[in-house]
Amino acid sequence: MTREYHQRLPRTWWLRRATYFQFMVRELTSLAVLAYAALIVWALLATGNGKSPAGFFDFLRSPLSVWLHGSVLMLALFHTGTWIALTPKVLVLWRGDEQIEPDVIAGANGILFLALSGVVWWMVMG
Amino acid sequence: MDRFEHDVLIIGGGGAGLRAAIQVARDHPDTSVAVVSKVYPMRSHTVSAEGGAAAVVAESDSLDDHAYDTISGSDWLADQDAVEVLVEDAPKEMLQLEHWGCPWSREPDGRVAVRPFGGMKLERTWFAADKTGFHLLHTLFQTSLRYDTITRYDEWFVTSLIVADGRCQGVTAIEIRTGEMRAIGARSVILCTGGGGRVYPFTTNGNIKTGDGMSLAYRAGVPLKDMEFVQYHPTGLPGTGILITEAARGEGGILVNNENRRYLSDYGLGEPLDVKDPNHPQKRTMELGPRDRLSQAFIHERAAGRTFQGPDGDYVNLDIRHLGAAKIKRKIPMVRELAVRYVGIDPVDEPIPVRTVVHYMMGGIDTDTHGRTTLPGLFAAGECACVSVNGANRLGSNSLTEILVFGARAADVAVEHALQVSTPDQKLLDDSLAAEQSLLAETLLRANGGGETVGEIRGEMREALEEGAGIFRDETTLKRACNVVADLKRRYEKLALADTSRTFNTELIAALELGAMLDVAEAISHSALARTESRGAHQRTDHPERDDQGFLRHSLAYQTPGDPRIEYKDVTVTRWPPGERIYGSA
Amino acid sequence: MPDQVLEVFRFLPDGDEEPHFDRYDVNYRDNWVVLDALNHIKEQQDPTLSFRWSCRMGVCGSCGMMVNGEAKLTCETFVRDYDTDTIKIEPLTHFPVIRDLVINMDDFMEKLPRVSPWLVREEESDLDQGEYRQTPGQVAQYKRFSMCINCMLCYSACPVYGLDSTFIGPAALALAERYNLDSRDEGHGQRTDVVTAHEGIWECTYVGACTEVCPKDVDPAGAIQMLKLSYALDWAKSFVMPKGSDS
Numbered sequence: 037m038t039r040e041y042h043q044r045l046p047r048t049w050w051l052r053r054a055t056y057f058q059f060m061v062r063e064l065t066s067l068a069v070l071a072y073a074a075l076i077v078w079a080l081l082a083t084g085n086g087k088s089p090a091g092f093f094d095f096l097r098s099p100l101s102v103w104l105h106g107s108v109l110m111l112a113l114f115h116t117g118t119w120i121a122l123t124p125k126v127l128v129l130w131r132g133d134e135q136i137e138p139d140v141i142a143g144a145n146g147i148l149f150l151a152l153s154g155v156v157w158w159m160v161m162g
Numbered sequence: 163m164d165r166f167e168h169d170v171l172i173i174g175g176g177g178a179g180l181r182a183a184i185q186v187a188r189d190h191p192d193t194s195v196a197v198v199s200k201v202y203p204m205r206s207h208t209v210s211a212e213g214g215a216a217a218v219v220a221e222s223d224s225l226d227d228h229a230y231d232t233i234s235g236s237d238w239l240a241d242q243d244a245v246e247v248l249v250e251d252a253p254k255e256m257l258q259l260e261h262w263g264c265p266w267s268r269e270p271d272g273r274v275a276v277r278p279f280g281g282m283k284l285e286r287t288w289f290a291a292d293k294t295g296f297h298l299l300h301t302l303f304q305t306s307l308r309y310d311t312i313t314r315y316d317e318w319f320v321t322s323l324i325v326a327d328g329r330c331q332g333v334t335a336i337e338i339r340t341g342e343m344r345a346i347g348a349r350s351v352i353l354c355t356g357g358g359g360r361v362y363p364f365t366t367n368g369n370i371k372t373g374d375g376m377s378l379a380y381r382a383g384v385p386l387k388d389m390e391f392v393q394y395h396p397t398g399l400p401g402t403g404i405l406i407t408e409a410a411r412g413e414g415g416i417l418v419n420n421e422n423r424r425y426l427s428d429y430g431l432g433e434p435l436d437v438k439d440p441n442h443p444q445k446r447t448m449e450l451g452p453r454d455r456l457s458q459a460f461i462h463e464r465a466a467g468r469t470f471q472g473p474d475g476d477y478v479n480l481d482i483r484h485l486g487a488a489k490i491k492r493k494i495p496m497v498r499e500l501a502v503r504y505v506g507i508d509p510v511d512e513p514i515p516v517r518t519v520v521h522y523m524m525g526g527i528d529t530d531t532h533g534r535t536t537l538p539g540l541f542a543a544g545e546c547a548c549v550s551v552n553g554a555n556r557l558g559s560n561s562l563t564e565i566l567v568f569g570a571r572a573a574d575v576a577v578e579h580a581l582q583v584s585t586p587d588q589k590l591l592d593d594s595l596a597a598e599q600s601l602l603a604e605t606l607l608r609a610n611g612g613g614e615t616v617g618e619i620r621g622e623m624r625e626a627l628e629e630g631a632g633i634f635r636d637e638t639t640l641k642r643a644c645n646v647v648a649d650l651k652r653r654y655e656k657l658a659l660a661d662t663s664r665t666f667n668t669e670l671i672a673a674l675e676l677g678a679m680l681d682v683a684e685a686i687s688h689s690a691l692a693r694t695e696s697r698g699a700h701q702r703t704d705h706p707e708r709d710d711q712g713f714l715r716h717s718l719a720y721q722t723p724g725d726p727r728i729e730y731k732d733v734t735v736t737r738w739p740p741g742e743r744i745y746g747s748a
Numbered sequence: 749m750p751d752q753v754l755e756v757f758r759f760l761p762d763g764d765e766e767p768h769f770d771r772y773d774v775n776y777r778d779n780w781v782v783l784d785a786l787n788h789i790k791e792q793q794d795p796t797l798s799f800r801w802s803c804r805m806g807v808c809g810s811c812g813m814m815v816n817g818e819a820k821l822t823c824e825t826f827v828r829d830y831d832t833d834t835i836k837i838e839p840l841t842h843f844p845v846i847r848d849l850v851i852n853m854d855d856f857m858e859k860l861p862r863v864s865p866w867l868v869r870e871e872e873s874d875l876d877q878g879e880y881r882q883t884p885g886q887v888a889q890y891k892r893f894s895m896c897i898n899c900m901l902c903y904s905a906c907p908v909y910g911l912d913s914t915f916i917g918p919a920a921l922a923l924a925e926r927y928n929l930d931s932r933d934e935g936h937g938q939r940t941d942v943v944t945a946h947e948g949i950w951e952c953t954y955v956g957a958c959t960e961v962c963p964k965d966v967d968p969a970g971a972i973q974m975l976k977l978s979y980a981l982d983w984a985k986s987f988v989m990p991k992g993s994d995s
Binding site: 254401 | 763799803807808809850861865875894895
């Protein structure tokens with residue numbers, strides 16, 4: 037059997053294509069979500085059982101906290117965006133012999149997301 | 163495993179080969195069957211076929227009508243008993259493919275749809291959009307994967323047939339990946355190797371269409387029948403030669419010259435109907451005439467200066483704009499893709515430049531209606547064979563039908579034969595292998611050649627055939643072609659390869675293919691020289707009339723140490739006495 | 749006629765330890781595809797250059813290669829579309845290289861049959877009864893996934909396959925879905941084990957590069973996500989209707 041050449045996958049494979057990079061970012065957003073979940077747990081521990089929440093609220097108002105919340109929001113929105121973009125891949129709908137345009141499906145889901153977000157915003161702020 | 167041996171060995175993994183393999187595996191599960199192919203089966207040229215496969219299906223249609231269209235289309239050179247088999251078996255083959263999952267295009271009620279095609283009186287061409295060959299091949303290939311009894315030798319190149327005791331007993335083949343040559347013993351061998359369009363310079367055919375099986379049979383003493391009949395398809399893209407399916411005309415496309423005229427009415431193909439007329443396109447009329455006549459018309463138009471001039475030569479326009487984007491997208495989407503990609507034209511907005519291009523070989527290995535050749539144990543089916551169902555000119559969509567019908571039939575008789583003979587002797591296989599290895603070592607693989615290259619010899623052969631044995635030929639041009647080919651064969655002896663590697667040596671394969679092509683070229687030019695009449699795709703300007711007295715016969719080219727010996731055998735006429743080919747009447 | 753330099757990956761197992769690149773200068777015609785340039789090189793400059801090709805019209809799937817790092821069918825890729833100094837031609841990534849631009853595709857050929865890519869039926873009806881009825885709408889359900897030419901560009905693009913070659917891969921899974929969605933097929937249940945195995949659909953993390961590179965717009969990524977939904981529902985249903993539930 038003649039020798040074959042085995043092409044090695046470089047460690048930086050994910051930099052070779054925009055799609056790969058976006059994929060890695062999307063996957064890493066799960067870490068952001070995890071980090072925020074940790075923050076929420078900390079918040080519960082810090083403010084439960086009659087402890088003074090003042091220190092915690094100071095932290096919340098700090099620039100670091102704002103930066104943290106902002107970043108996590110951006111990443112979560114990115115993650116949500118990729119999920120909405122994925123919906124046409126699983127939700128294949130037909131009108132007769134023609135497939136409904138993927139953008140329509142994604143768009144509808146996007147609008148639904150915004151609507152639901154609006155409802156939550158109203159409930160929290162109103 | 164050192165001993166390679168099967169009951170039935172099929173050379174070629176295209177439509178005919180895979181159909182034959184499935185036939186053996188399904189109906190004779192105790193028979194060991196193998197497919198040897200120089201490419202992976204999905205790459206076989208069946209994949210490029212576009213338009214469809216003909217089979218009678220409508221209430222108003224009949225087997226006799228399909229037969230008559232085929233026989234008249236063949237300019238009466240087809241063997242009528244063979245045509246009767248073709249048209250009778252066709253519908254059940256199409257249904258079998260459907261049952262195997264082929265995605266035939268459908269009518270709204272779920273029945274299979276059929277479209278009009280050239281030379282056919284009624285719609286009977288089954289189609290899968292305009293990628294029929296692709297879908298057919300993949301359906302066959304995927305179905306073949308169900309059968310464990312089918313062994314495959316992918317990317318093995320057969321170099322010779324092993325013949326002993328008056329019968330074919332196997333092959334020698336090179337495993338392309340390693341360069342190792344092996345002998346594969348077989349009780350029956352079926353050649354399904356396709357045609358040889360690549361002997362011409364401008365062809366719809368892919369690289370692999372080099373007539374390998376025709377040459378194998380020829381060298382084993384089997385005659386090649388009707389080789390002079392080479393089909394030029396009327397509509398190939400200039401430059402590349404990529405096929406634009408006849409279906410474009412079946413759906414209503416028209417051909418116009420540089421005066422914007424539908425010029426086919428000047429060639430006895432009837433009168434043009436307006437494209438808006440509900441009866442357009444009219445069957446067997448104008449653009450739905452037979453291919454030989456349409457291609458000949460192009461040559462005449464060119465001579466009269468009525469074709470367009472382009473960077474890749476002359477062309478005429480195929481106009482399908484009036485079909486509308488929706489119909490094009492549904493029925494002939496690949497036509498649009500190909501036009502956009504390869505000539506930068508969107509046929510929804512502009513006509514497609516097209517010109518005549520070598521497409522198919524009516525001729526091939528002489529077989530009977532079951533696929534038996536004159537050599538016991540050797541069978542053939544598909545384009546490499548000549549039964550003959552296509553005679554002097556093939557109708558579009560009969561070839562995909564032919565490969566299925568005769569692939570299956572050849573399989574049955576191959577099994578029958580295999581059961582009657584003994585397994586090949588190991589010593590025979592070993593000796594044949596050794597002999598073939600020495601031959602190769604002394605020729606193509608030797609260290610010092612005579613300065614010839616594959617590319618040069620191949621280029622000159624192609625030029626000679628186009629010049630000498632094109633759409634219109636005469637004695638002078640043909641004699642010259644014969645001489646050039648003979649000279650090239652001598653020069654081929656001096657060929658030695660630059661690539662000395664054993665691993666996947668594509669120069670070696672190309673050289674072996676060139677050897678086969680030279681055999682095919684020789685058979686074409688000599689057969690054409692000998693036929694002093696004009697019939698179908700063989701047009702002699704020095705003998706312009708059809709001569710049934712002298713030539714209602716098939717030519718048979720036998721290899722000799724010198725020029726091939728041409729013999730003749732009568733055409734089988736059953737119920738359709740030779741008549742005139744009439745196109746264009748309502 | 750304009751000029752273009754091609755840098756082509758070369759590897760000869762008989763002699764080479766490592767691959768190298770050869771540079772070829774090609775005068776090309778405006779309508780040339782990369783395959784034409786390679787053939788020109790083979791015929792005029794270097795007969796030892798090896799690559800696969802056949803139909804040159806994008807339907808046989810033979811001529812897949814990396815062109816400037818992107819998986820392409822070289823018969824559909826035009827030289828004139830590149831304005832880089834050199835065009836780099838390499839064999840399809842993620843496959844072992846036999847020689848030059850020829851890859852070993854055994855793995856792919858072994859995977860394809862695993863998904864039972866044929867029409868599965870409890871009972872095949874007699875041909876005398878005619879065709880299985882299938883409306884144009886029903887054909888449309890699976891048509892797209894039936895267009896795969898087995899060119900393997902998707903395997904080259906898929907980082908999962910690159911990192912773990914046991915992954916059954918986009919084309920094989922798209923073919924499974926082609927049959928699952930074919931109204932004539934009854935093999936959905938039969939394909940469960942292979943499709944839902946560890947190296948099946950669940951190894952796909954929806955990178956989506958396969959769909960991007962597919963020259964025939966098959967959308968294998970879409971097929972895989974649909975398979976995930978379909979087999980996940982099957983799994984859920986199996987709790988509600990544990991016995992006798994097939995497909």
